[in-house]
Amino acid sequence: MMARNPDSRNVVEFADFISRRRAKGTALAALVFLIIQGILHPVFRTDGYAQSGPRSYMWAVNAALLLALILPAGGLIWGRRVRELVNDDVSRANARTAAAAAFWLAMAIALGLYALPLSRAMTAHQAIYLIVMPTTGLAPLVFAWLESRALRDG
Amino acid sequence: MGDELHNRLREERARRDLTQAQLAELVGVSRKTINTVENGIFVPSTVLALRLAKALGTTVEKLFQLR
Numbered sequence: 597m598m599a600r601n602p603d604s605r606n607v608v609e610f611a612d613f614i615s616r617r618r619a620k621g622t623a624l625a626a627l628v629f630l631i632i633q634g635i636l637h638p639v640f641r642t643d644g645y646a647q648s649g650p651r652s653y654m655w656a657v658n659a660a661l662l663l664a665l666i667l668p669a670g671g672l673i674w675g676r677r678v679r680e681l682v683n684d685d686v687s688r689a690n691a692r693t694a695a696a697a698a699f700w701l702a703m704a705i706a707l708g709l710y711a712l713p714l715s716r717a718m719t720a721h722q723a724i725y726l727i728v729m730p731t732t733g734l735a736p737l738v739f740a741w742l743e744s745r746a747l748r749d750g
Numbered sequence: 751m752g753d754e755l756h757n758r759l760r761e762e763r764a765r766r767d768l769t770q771a772q773l774a775e776l777v778g779v780s781r782k783t784i785n786t787v788e789n790g791i792f793v794p795s796t797v798l799a800l801r802l803a804k805a806l807g808t809t810v811e812k813l814f815q816l817r
Contacts, residue, residue: 608774612781681780686792746786 611681614674616747618682622665623740629662630733639725655725659732666691666739686746694739698731705730753816760788762806762813776805 638655668683668691705727709718718726763773763784770788774781779798786792787802794802803810 608771608781612771615780615782684780684783685795685798686780686783686786689792743782746782746791749785 607677608681610674611678612747614678614682615687615743618665619740619743619747622736622743625662625665626733626736626740629658630730632658633729633733639722655729659728662732662736665736666694687743690739690742690746693742694735697738698735701734702727702731755790755793755814756817757787757790757814759784759802759806759813762808763788766806773802773805777801 633655636655638651668688669679674682709723709726763770768776770781770784774784777784777798778801783792783794783798787794787798799810799814803813806813
């Protein structure tokens, strides 16, 4: 048996804490993003809300930040050992599964938009929004759910 | 094909009176990894399986079986 080191046990427990916090934070961020987009739907407004200026691309910045949450970069500020534990094989597999789920949703929406007769014309910007917004919301939600399941005691 | 991977990780860990965090520390992985292997959610790599077996003083064949 290898020697047990109390300090390394603390690292394991701390990494567990960071992983739980990341799962909750990721789910919360994704839900807030989806709710805000559902309320504001900036790309489809005709009142000039997001026709120009920062508001016209802020949703895309938010989407990019959300996607960054499933990159294996958690625990970045806590040192190499904690980072390795937080972004272990399980988390990397969970991130891949989340990305695959988002890919298939994106394909389904894109094919749907192409195949379904639209009642009104849609700009490329609006079509991209319809594909990117739900998929960037889905990926972190799936990741958070998989991480929570992995962390669940028992 | 169609074989299912079963493991005795929980039993072997309990037999040595180790918590998931303690075994994780011994093996050098996260508690999340131990938990997901025990629950059959995550199939460990060969390297991890060997490290788990070594930490628990057993063999990979006794720890993991195809059924």
